[in-house]
Structures are given as structure tokens and as C-alpha cells.
Amino acid sequence: MIDRMGAWPRRRVLAGMVGATAALGAPAILRAAPSGKPVRVGGTLSLTGFLAQTAVVHKIASEIMVEEINSRNGFLGRPVEYVLLDDQSKPDVARSLYEKLITVDKVDLIQGPYATAPILAAMGVAQRYGKVIIQSSMGIPKLQTYDMAFPATPFGPNPDQTYPNVILDAMASMPTPPKTIVILTSKFPSAQFMAQGMREQSEKRGVKVVLYLEYESGNRDFGAIAARVKEANADFLWVGSLGLESNQVLEALRKLDYTPKNSFHLYPAPGPLALSPDAKNALCSTFLEPAEPFMSRPGVARQAAAYKERATKANLPYAIIDAQAAGMISEWQILEAGVNGAKSLDDKAIAAFLKKNGADTIYGNLRFDGPYNHGTAEQLIKQVQNGEWKVVWPAKYAAPGVKLIGS
């Protein structure tokens, strides 16, 4: 259980401990399972369409969390039921489905969808009906203008300013700190947003941007782009990529017999990139990896194992828990904290509680009292080392013995 002792009356804690001990000692006796009418939580995910490859991760994470919540107290002692619909990767479908969930299916609460455009569509609906909406994958915090929207991933209010500095710090710590940088980005809103920030901050900190290239998302042929990157031959390559673009860029560079000295990739699909033979020591953004210090956070080890098991069963090629899955886990943890903390299913009460108290999640304690309800930024850097992702920066998040490998 998440450590919230301070907020609970002593009596309850004692009772809980007695109950827990009894439960441990007598497995044949069922624990007090949540009972009664289910609390229905409605949401959509892009189960088909071009966003489907990541939405499936969210779906599995949700299933794990709903089970976990129901193995505890559910929501206010009632079991949780996740009413999940497919928004087909289309924001207008997402919008209409959230309206269906709220006005026709009359769900009690809602959970956010995946990716910026569906999230914004859903946010509009949530705002009109005064529902709390929690999301974990919108990379442009300033668009989260709805007061009762909560971010489950600690981007921080302006990641385009804060995160580049994290990267630049890491760069400065390398044996030979890079002095020149090539910035290559997709024109997808969340990637382009961060790329512009990277350019700004690099110039502020004296790293010369020798080449800044934008390509349209969905670009097929990276040959010419690779040729330009190779020609620029900077000390550091920063790629604002999504999905498979990093693989494509690195492969295209290798075909030209060029390996960038250091490379960073923003939001690629983690599995394929880790397994790519061209991605040795590539850096990437993350919020969590299944290693210390994250694994010793309460419940994480179990969630990681459950994720691995289910993902493998679902035939996913990459079955390791990552920031996307963690984001969804965090969403549910926040909702649970809000409901059980406010002791109510009323959205206003939940929102007030969360704003006041924050929530303990897989990412640690998150607060929602900053601009756009965002708290401190906790975006980290991971690196491919021996085919596996390892968090390397800031150093305090690196597992013992793991260091950033720079050239």
C-alpha cells in the first residue's frame, strides 16, 4: 500500500493492520473484496488506427491497475469497472465517444485517452460536463487549459524549457562535452515543441546548432536527411522522433557508414530502438525504467512483473514496462487516490482533493498545484546499454553502477 500514514486516523491503521495480518495468516478466508454496484470508469483508447501500437500498452496497464485496485478496496469499497471504447485514433470519434460514455452510458468517472489530439478532444467534453480527466501522454502542457484536468506524467509545466537543460547537463558531464548539435525533428506537435525548446536552450548554453531540420511525420525516405546529418557531422544529434523514425534515421546513417558520436531520441518506440543494432548508446527520454531506484517504489516490482506476463501473453514483441505503461498506471493511481481520498465520486470533490494533496504514484509523489496543474518536472534520460534501456541521468535516478556513456 502506498504510504499515506500521516493522513489516516490511528484507529483505522490499527484495524487495517489487524485485518492484513489476519488475511495473511488465513488465506482461505477471503479478504474484504469490494462489493456492491460497480463504479464505472469510462474511457477510450486508440485500439485501431495509427496510434494503436502504443494504445495497446495503455490497455494492458489499465487491466493490471483495475485488478490491483479491485484487489484492495476498489473505489470506496465498490469494484471498479473500466468501460473501454475504441476511438480509432481519431479525435472526433474520441470526442463523441466520451459524450456517449458520459451522457448515454452514464459512467461515474472517466479516464483519459492516449495522445495529444484525442486527449484535447476528450478534455473539451470533460470540461463541458465537469468531469475530472487524468491523462498521461500529452506532451504540450500549456494546452491543458481545463482546471480539472490532471497530468499523470511529470512533464512539468514547461518541458520545452526544463528538459533541454536536463539533456544539456548530461552533455556537459560527458568526457568531451559536445560543442555542436544537429537538431532533427518531426513536425508532429509534441516533438516540434520540444525541438524548438532544445534549439533555444542549446544556443543559450553555448552549444552551436549547426543544422536544424524538420521533416513531416510519415516521411518514408530518410536518405537525403541522413546525408545532410552526416555532412554536418556535429558532436551531438538530437532527434525529435516518434514511433520508428529514430530507427529509420539511424539505419539511414549506417547505410552511409556514419555513426553519430552521440544521439538523443525524444519519443521513439522503446522496443525497436533498444533492439536496433544501430542504436548503441543511444539516449532517449523517459520517466521510468524497471530498475532501481524505481523498482523499490511500492508496488512497482509487482506491476512490472504483471506487465511482462500480460504483454507476453498478448504477443507483444516488447514486454518490458516503460514510461507509457507507467503513465497509465499513474493515471489509475491518481484516480484511486482522488476518489478514496475525497471519499466521494463527485468530480469537484476529487479535483479539490487532488489539488490540495497531490497523489502518490509510480512516479513518486505528484503535485498538481503548478501552472496547468503540473507539478515538478521529472523527465529523465535513458540509454541503450547492451540492448537494454538504463536510466542514466540525472545520476541520482541511475541504478547503482550505471553511468552515462558519452564519447
Add this chain to the structure above:
Amino acid sequence: MTSANALPSALPRLAAVLGIAVFAILPTAGLPAFYDSFFYIVFFWISLSTSWALLSGFAGYFSLGHAAFFGVGMYTTATLTTQFQVPFLATVPAAAAVAALLGIGIGAVVFRLKRLRGELFALLTLAVTFVIATIILNTPIDGGAGVFMSAVPMPDIMPTQTGTIYVLGFVMCAATLAIAWKVAHSRLGMGLFAIHDDEDVAEAKGVPTFRYKMAAFALSAGIAGAVGGIHAMYVGFLTVGGTFELTVPLYVVLMSVLGGSRHWFGPTVGAAVITTLLYAFISGGEAMIGRAIVGLILIVAILWLPDGVVPAVQKWFRKRKASETEPAASIVPVVTAPARPVGERTILEVRGVTKRFGGLQALDGVDLDVREGEILGLVGPNGSGKTTLINVISGFYPLSSGTIAVDGAQIGHLPAHEVAGRGVARTYQIPRPFVNMTVLDNVALAATFGGPVRPAAEVRDEAVHWIAFTGLAGKEQALPAELNLHERKFLELARALAARPKLLLLDEVLSGLNPAEVDNAIRLVRAIRAQGATIVFVEHLMRAVVELSDRIAVLNEGKLFALGAPREVMRDPRVISIYLGKAYAA
């Protein structure tokens, strides 16, 4: 599609009024807000697919670029509201206007080029979409960051936002359907349907094809733009990828095909069916199986109803009506019209007409006069330029040099539809009827565009008259495919006559007919002349030429070789030699 509606006319009208009334008051019925959204989406697809069908379904100019107009509309509204604080409702007509302008711009360039039909037009519209999407992506209109619309205030038409969106979508849909209905039942629609079947013939019958295509394209684009403008508010956050993805252009085609793209109501049926299907399988548990099932349903539907739902329903209704006995085309009653004396007015004056195709000189300085009421036979060996001369006179080919005047008016450089407007009509050697229109509609079209503007009932009567005149009485509702060659040739004649031409150009109207049919045709040609037409006819069947013609003109290698009374010309040794070689001339 004008007269073939077999339902009692009161029923569809009643259904329409009822439908409009029900949907108009639906948002006040207290249904959950989701239904407002769902119906909005249905209206959205109905408007988009119907607007696509205006050009691509009616006229057959298959466009793959509907997303361009839709996207331009969306971004016009997005830019005006977020960057210039223009109230949302005012931006919708602007969106329509910008999109329509784009359509007109494209059409002005493309529709003039004969070679850009069919797939090339599809390709062009697709290419335009890519270009526009990329421009929007790389300029401050979007720039890659997307446009955030949720802060733009919605007008207060209904108490809820979804109610307002519903009303906007509904009004758009009703307006679109009204426009589609009006177009389908107007001269514009008739012309578009004809363009679909055979654009060159339509032009020759007097349809101003360029103007009509532009009108259809402008309407199509404008509606799509307006729909886009409204949709910008619905989506809340615009991205270039999401707006210009292939879904819009592909779905409007599929919906129109499913419902029937030539019918004004077809896309509505298709849009409603497909949208409902897509929403039927939204549950997260069966998302993929759901899509497979939708695919299966669509396959079964189109295999069963290959022309679309609405045409199939129409066909079913038509079959239910008692099928009349189909009398064979009757022999044209002998018109004992007195041989009219040839008049004094020169109806056709051809001076020094040449026509070159690259290096080939098809016509080399032809001079010809044809007087009012005359029947002139035009003969000559193959390749002598007979059909070319007809094509040049009717305006299908532009002249290389020379002049042509019809009843005193110069027509040498007019587009074909204006030549038709000056009283010139022609038939084709291989009949080219409008294959998707009934016999009556074929002739009515010629009457509509060949004569003064008059009420539809008058046009219909005229058409029926000419159908009877050519012996096709009773076949008004038949499609050309159901006619035999003889009947189709007479349909050509009926069409030509329905325009009450001053000058009738017949291109081998007798070829392929048996002797009895030939006699019938000769009688008919005489009857036509008795009505006051002047006739120039190309023919190979010598006995008919000699029998019918007042004079015969012989063409050889693009030049007028001989001209005179039939017996003299046919006995001229030079004429015989060009047909059979010098050995026979003696």
C-alpha cells in the same frame, strides 16, 4: 434521373418534409447529448459525400482531392478565429468561399484540357491535396504546432454546445441536400449527367460543359469548405496530419459508391450506413473483429447491389410497375410530304477550310455552299476527310484556317456547344447515346439545350414527339443498351432533331442497316427535310445517296473533288477512278 421516378410523387415529398421536421427538432427532444454528436457526424459525412458526388458522381470527374477543400475550410476557420478573433459563424461562409475559389482556380486550368480526364484528374486533385497540406504544415497557418480551437467561443444557438453543433451540422446537411436535389433536377444536373456519359457528345448537343463543370466543382468545393469550417469547432485541436489524411477522400468515395453516386440521395444512404456501422463496433473488447465485420458487411452489400443502394431500390420499384409490352420500333409512316423546293438562303457556307493534325493535312481548302432545304450527299473514299469536315463544322475540331458560316453567322471558332446553339446538329456513325439515361431523357436533353428555355413539361412533350417521329414510340423508358442498332441510330436522329436544327449533319446513318431498315431511314430523312431542315449526310451506300441527294459533293484527299447533281457526279470518270482506280474509269 429526371423522369424515371416510379414512386407516387406525393410520398417522397412527404417523407422529406417529415424527415426535415423530425431532425430539426431532435435536439430539443431531450436525448442524451451523445446523439447530438452522433447525428452531427452523420450529417457531416452526408454533406461531404454529397458534395463530392456533385462533380465526381454526377459528372464522372473522379476527384481524390476532396480533403483539400475540406482542409482549406477547416484552416480558414481556424486561422480567422484564433489569429484574427473573427466570430466563428462569420468564418463559415469565408471557409466556403476560400474553398470554392480554390476549386474554381483548379477547374479554370484543368477543365480546359481535354486530356486531363479520368485518372489524370484524380491524380491532379490528389497532388493538389499534398501540396496544400504541406504548405499549411510549413507556414504559420499551422506550422506543425497544431491549432488549438477549444478556447474559441461557440455561438449560443442552443443551450448546449453539442446542441449547437448539431444544428449547424443539420443546417449544412439540409442545405447540401437541397442543393444536390436542385442540381439533379435542373439543366445543370442534366448537363452533368450527360457529361458523365459522353462529354464530347454533350458539348455537341449544346451543353456548356466547361461552365457546368466549373459550377459543379465550385459548389462541391464550397460545401466541403463550409463543412470543414464547422468541423474545426468540433474537433477542438487541428493537426495537418489529422485533417489531410486519406480518410476523407477515401470515405466520401466509398459512401457515394455504396449509396449510388449518380443519385442525389445516394451518398446520404451510403454515409448513414457506413457511419452507423463504424459506430456499431466501438467497444474496446472487439475493436478489430468489429472492423473485420464492417468490411464483410460492405463487401456483401456492394456485391449484392453493384450500382449502389438507391439505384437498386429504384430498379425494384420500376419492376413492380406493370411492365408494358415492348412493341418493335414501327416503320415510319410514309409522309407524303411534297418535295419542298430548295430555298434561296445559304444555310451553310464553307470557305477555304483547312484542318491539319500535326503533319497530316486532313482538309485542304474546302469550299462549299448548301442552300436551305437542300439534301447534300457527301461522299469520297476512306480517309478523304468526310468525317473530319463534319467534326470541323460541328465544332468538335477547331479549324486550322478558313471560315464557316451557318445562316449568316460565323461559327468557325466557336466552342462546340455554341455551334450547337446556332442550329447545327449532328449524328455519329457509331451511335453514342448517353448510356445511363433513358431514351426519353436522351432526347429531352437535346431539346433542353438545343432550344429556348421552356418548362420541363414542354420539353418532355417535344421529346416524345420526336421519339414518335423516328418510330421509337413506346421505348421512352428504355435504356440505350436495350435497343438494337437500328433503334439506336434512330435515337441519334431523334436527339439531333429535338434541337430543331437548321443544319443536320448525318454521319453514315445507314451503315449496318438491312434493306428494309434502309428504306425506312430514307423515308425518315425525307420527312426531316420536309420539316424545314437542311441536311448534309455522309454515306457510302450509293443507291441511298443517289436517291436522297439534291446534290452530291465528292471529297478526295481533303479537297472538294466534284460537286453536282447525283447522276452526273456518279458518272464522272474522275469520280469513278478515285473510288475504283483508273482502270475502271473508262
Add this chain to the structure above:
Amino acid sequence: MPSATLLGQALISGVLAGGMYGLLALGLSLSWGLLRLVNLSHFALAFLAAYIVYDLGTNYHVAPWWSAMMVVPAMFLIGVAQHWLFDKFKVNELASLLITFSFAMIVEAGIQLHWTADYRRFETHYSTWSLRAGPFYIPVLELVLCIVAGILAWGTWLWLRKTYVGKALRASAEDADIAAAFGIDHKKLAYLLSGIGAAYAGVAGTFIALIATLAPAQIWAWLGVVFAVVIIGRLGNPLGALFAGMLIGASESLAMAVLSPAWAPVVSFSVLIVILLWDPDWL
């Protein structure tokens, strides 16, 4: 101004990328031009082949050329079966769009059910091999693809031009009734052609597995550009399809070398529009 090396490399890269467009366009062009059927499921079949090649290669270590030898004939049979359906129901051009789209939807759903929506990459040790020619690099896999595409395109073209069967097919496409009067069995030929088109999808799929990463939604990613290639290359003209693919690939790549890469589609499609307006026969 970019260096000559950069431009040259971009040109090479673009032409090779265009080979893939051409290979995909080949089958589609044949069925559209000679059978008057617009087969949107072509892409889905290509991806199905790609997934199978990936699966056999990753799980059973079957080399791609062996997999291809199994997959391509299987695709041929699927093409024949498809045509049986079209023939039996006398499907016209517009209806074929809808049917093949639906068929593609079903295949996509099937792919996603079996292999999930997650990315799949067929890793081979030779995927980044390149030949060096002076300052230029020529990726081997793409080169092989272009050679295969060239052979197939040229072979098909020869077959259509020179052999009886080929001429018969073209005759049937122009006027089926007259051709039948001359004893040409349109039906059998159409089945053959449909099978070949699908087989070409299988070949394309093999290379897609080797070169690209697979996801079900990717089926639709190629639609626009391949459609353009098919039309530019003229329907039913295999060499035209290949040439057009390379033209588009090269123009896009050169544009990406000189301008901001995000502007590339404007350049390639504007060039296209200008050519179309000026004189499409030049293509």
C-alpha cells in the same frame, strides 16, 4: 548550396526509395489498367506477405528468399480467388474500390489480431550493408529491390508486348467483346493477371519486411504516393510504373537535400502538376 556529394547521394537514395514505390505500383497498375479494377487490397496483401516473411524469419529462422518462394505463390492464389469473386458478381470499376477497401480492412484486422498493433522489425545483419562507389553509398537491400523491380517490370512489359498472352490481355482490356470474337479467352487471362498482380504484392511485401518496420496501420501509409505513381506511369504500363516511382522518389529526395525536408512533397507534387498541365504525354 548543398555539395555535389550531398546531391548525388540524395539522388541515389531517392531513386532507390522510388524503386519500392514502383514495385508496389506494379501490381496495382496491371489490374487497374488491364482489368479495370482498382485493387486497394494490394497494399494489405503486400503487408500480409511482409508479416509472414517476418514471422517465418524471426520465429523459424527461414531466410527471406525461401519465405518468398512460399508466400508469392500463395499470394498468386489469393489474387485468382479475388478475381473469381469479381467475375462472378460482375463487379465494375467503382464497386471494386469499395470491395477491395473492405477486403483490406479485413486483412488489416486479421493482421492486428494475430501480430498486434505493436511494431515488428525483421532484423537482419545485412540490412545496413552498403556498396561504396566513390564518395557515394548504395544500400544493398534497396539496390536488390530495384533490380528485382526492374526485372519484373521489364519482364512484364516484354510479356505484354511480345507474347500472344500479353497481346491478348491488352486487346481484351481495350475491347473485350471484339477480343472474344477473335477467340481470346478473356476470363482465363484475367485470372492470370489478377494472380500475377497479387504475386507482385507478395514480392513487394518481402522487401517491405526487410527494409521497413511493420505495423498494421502502415498499410495505408503508401496509398497516396503509390496511387500517384500508378497514374503517372500510365495504367497498365509496368515500366512506366517503375519509372514514375523513381521519378517521385528522386524529386522528393533532392528537395529534402536542398530545402527543409518538410517541404519536399510540395516540390515533387508541384513538379507533377506542372508536367500534367503542360503535357502528360511527356511522361
